[in-house]
Amino acid sequence: EDSQDSFHEYERDALLALKKGFNNSFLDGNWSGIQCYINSTTNWFGIQCIDGQVTGVSLENMGLIGKIEPDALVNLAELSVLSFKNNSISGNLMDFSYDSKLKKVDLSANRFDGEISSSLLGLNSLESLQLQDNNLVGSILGFNQSRLREFNVSYNNLSGKIPETGILQSFSHSSFVGNQDLCGAPTPTACSSSLNDSSNPSNSDKKNHTFSATLVMVNVIVLVVLLIFFIIYYKYKKLKKQMKRRNSVEVVEEKREVITNNSMENSVPRGEEDKGKLMFLDKKGTHFELDDLLKASAEGLGNGNFGNCYKVMLETGPAVVVKRLTDLKPLSSDEFVKYVHAIADKKHPNLFPPLAYYYSKDEKLLLYKYASNGNLYNRIHGGRGTPNRVLFRWSTRLSIARALEYLHLAIRSQTIAPHGNLKSSNVLLDENDEVLVSDYGLISLIALPIATQRMVSYKSPEYQGYKRVSKKSDVWSYGCLLLELLTGRIPTQSAPQEANGADLCSWVNRAVREEWTAEIFDVEIAAQRSANHGMLRLMQIAMKCCEKSPEKRPDMAEVLREVEDIKVIVDSEDEDLSLDQSL
Numbered sequence: 001e002d003s004q005d006s007f008h009e010y011e012r013d014a015l016l017a018l019k020k021g022f023n024n025s026f027l028d029g030n031w032s033g034i035q036c037y038i039n040s041t042t043n044w045f046g047i048q049c050i051d052g053q054v055t056g057v058s059l060e061n062m063g064l065i066g067k068i069e070p071d072a073l074v075n076l077a078e079l080s081v082l083s084f085k086n087n088s089i090s091g092n093l094m095d096f097s098y099d100s101k102l103k104k105v106d107l108s109a110n111r112f113d114g115e116i117s118s119s120l121l122g123l124n125s126l127e128s129l130q131l132q133d134n135n136l137v138g139s140i141l142g143f144n145q146s147r148l149r150e151f152n153v154s155y156n157n158l159s160g161k162i163p164e165t166g167i168l169q170s171f172s173h174s175s176f177v178g179n180q181d182l183c184g185a186p187t188p189t190a191c192s193s194s195l196n197d198s199s200n201p202s203n204s205d206k207k208n209h210t211f212s213a214t215l216v217m218v219n220v221i222v223l224v225v226l227l228i229f230f231i232i233y234y235k236y237k238k239l240k241k242q243m244k245r246r247n248s249v250e251v252v253e254e255k256r257e258v259i260t261n262n263s264m265e266n267s268v269p270r271g272e273e274d275k276g277k278l279m280f281l282d283k284k285g286t287h288f289e290l291d292d293l294l295k296a297s298a299e300g301l302g303n304g305n306f307g308n309c310y311k312v313m314l315e316t317g318p319a320v321v322v323k324r325l326t327d328l329k330p331l332s333s334d335e336f337v338k339y340v341h342a343i344a345d346k347k348h349p350n351l352f353p354p355l356a357y358y359y360s361k362d363e364k365l366l367l368y369k370y371a372s373n374g375n376l377y378n379r380i381h382g383g384r385g386t387p388n389r390v391l392f393r394w395s396t397r398l399s400i401a402r403a404l405e406y407l408h409l410a411i412r413s414q415t416i417a418p419h420g421n422l423k424s425s426n427v428l429l430d431e432n433d434e435v436l437v438s439d440y441g442l443i444s445l446i447a448l449p450i451a452t453q454r455m456v457s458y459k460s461p462e463y464q465g466y467k468r469v470s471k472k473s474d475v476w477s478y479g480c481l482l483l484e485l486l487t488g489r490i491p492t493q494s495a496p497q498e499a500n501g502a503d504l505c506s507w508v509n510r511a512v513r514e515e516w517t518a519e520i521f522d523v524e525i526a527a528q529r530s531a532n533h534g535m536l537r538l539m540q541i542a543m544k545c546c547e548k549s550p551e552k553r554p555d556m557a558e559v560l561r562e563v564e565d566i567k568v569i570v571d572s573e574d575e576d577l578s579l580d581q582s583l
């Protein structure tokens with residue numbers, strides 16, 4: 001099996017990214033070469049391996065300072081023990097959603113801040129969680145994993161009532177001590193009536209009862225007033241919408257209504273900063289309010305795998321695209337904001353970062369500029385056989401193949417999370433036909449089971465084989481994209497629901513084996529004879545990228561060098577003529 005003779009490059013990348021964040025001279029010197037050998041030995045300090053894969057990371061008492069990226073553990077899927085005990089690591093806790101085998105997590109005696117990550121709740125094998133002596137804030141989540149035997153969150157800044165789950169209640173007070181604002185059993189501090197629930201009657205005097213009764217009454221009155229307010233507001237909005245509907249297509253309006261209604265539900269504010277507000281990621285450029293967005297007319301662009309997409313025509317500025325995210329993994333607002341900032345911070349001319357975001361309990365939106373020349377999928381396949389078909393010449397196809405620098409960038413930088421969903425509908429073209437890769441980074445927002453059903457990387461041979469995706473899965477997707485550009489056929493991974501896709505990698509391999517290679521090129525470019533050599537060259541590169549075994553695929557840097565070397569042939573008029581005749 002592939003995993004047996006490989007050294008798991010993506011696991012090494014994850015560890016090297018971790019090391020970079022610490023800037024520790026000992027680790028810098030010690031962590032080099034191969035991290036895990038198949039016979040389970042390793043020369044890397046603090047690393048444990050089984051069958052060539054990382055199962056433990058224990059870096060205790062090393063004076064480590066710095067931060068750990070939220071997606072640092074995404075590619076360490078066999079991890080069972082994680083300890084950074086007694087260092088000076090700061091920042092938020094990382095995301096554990098992809099580490100379902102974790103049994104022991106010890107982050108005690110550090111400077112972690114932010115909230116306890118909700119991804120810890122999904123670790124069903126968890127036996128020990130040590131988070132004591134940090135600066136964690138927020139409330140304790142409802143841990144109730146049956147194997148949890150050790151749990152310590154003492155000496156943080158946690159607040160609120162300790163959830164009444166059987167497991168949490170089985171620990172003693174010492175697991176929670178040293179958090180000034182924690183209350184409820186097992187601590188001896190009773191919660192104030194606003195935090196306590198009604199099933200927890202206090203045995204104090206009647207005064208308390210009278211106070212509670214008054215409070216309930218006040219609450220009821222406030223609720224009734226709020227309800228009346230919402231009804232009036234809803235009717236007002238409905239009236240406004242009815243007036244507007246006369247001017248726009250009905251279907252589109254229906255979709256917009258969902259946005260509007262949800263935003264009303266969201267008027268229950270969450271945090272200080274983001275209550276019902278659009279948060280812009282770039283301080284420059286046009287800023288507008290959520291209300292401007294809802295007032296504007298909108299048009300559905302399609303139902304993506306992660307929610308619906310709308311083009312919104314703002315009255316005061318250029319059109320924007322709103323992506324309503326659904327099926328996200330449980331994320332606190334802090335975690336969501338952190339991920340979105342991490343996505344927006346990656347700067348590259350071919351990357352398409354979000355403009356703004358909106359977060360509330362029930363609604364998460366990402367806003368993008370509108371890419372006016374559409375997507376690569378439509379450019380390759382749209383309007384074929386009709387007078388509306390816009391010719392898509394070899395030179396443009398080649399320049400698009402070259403522009404997918406994003407992948408190269410991901411290799412050079414410490415971005416360890418792969419794109420995961422590279423396909424032609426996620427490659428957008430701006431008004432100058434510049435290539436913009438969108439949807440990168442979404443892998444960190446999506447729950448693993450959803451990602452495995454829907455994202456392109458999870459259709460790669462390595463995922464089918466041994467359940468891993470990595471940057472080499474992006475190389476595979478890139479190969480499939482090249483084949484789509486060369487053959488003009490729809491591959492399985494880019495095919496929208498209504499279209500049937502083919503397994504282009506197998507199809508092209510067969511064509512080469514059976515020597516009918518000449519027939520596989522898109523007729524629209526095959527006629528450009530002087531470019532045939534370049535096409536063949538690109539085909540060979542694509543086939544290397546599509547190798548079944550990730551380790552046999554070339555590095556993206558190497559691929560791009562080879563694509564760069566293909567000579568650009570300027571389309572001559574003669575060829576245009578033969579091209580037109582061939583269609």
Ligand SMILES: Nc1ncnc2c1ncn2[C@@H]1O[C@H](COP(=O)(O)OP(=O)(O)OP(=O)(O)O)[C@@H](O)[C@H]1O
Pocket residue numbers: 301302303304305306307308309321323368369370371372374375421425426428438439
């Ligand atoms: N900023 C944008 N400008 C122009 N078109 C866009 C923009 N963002 C998305 N689109 C187009 O809108 C449609 C829906 O996009 P969306 O990303 O939701 O789904 P998808 O790309 O089909 O699938 P997936 O969810 O797997 O990425 C696609 O055709 C996409 O190319």
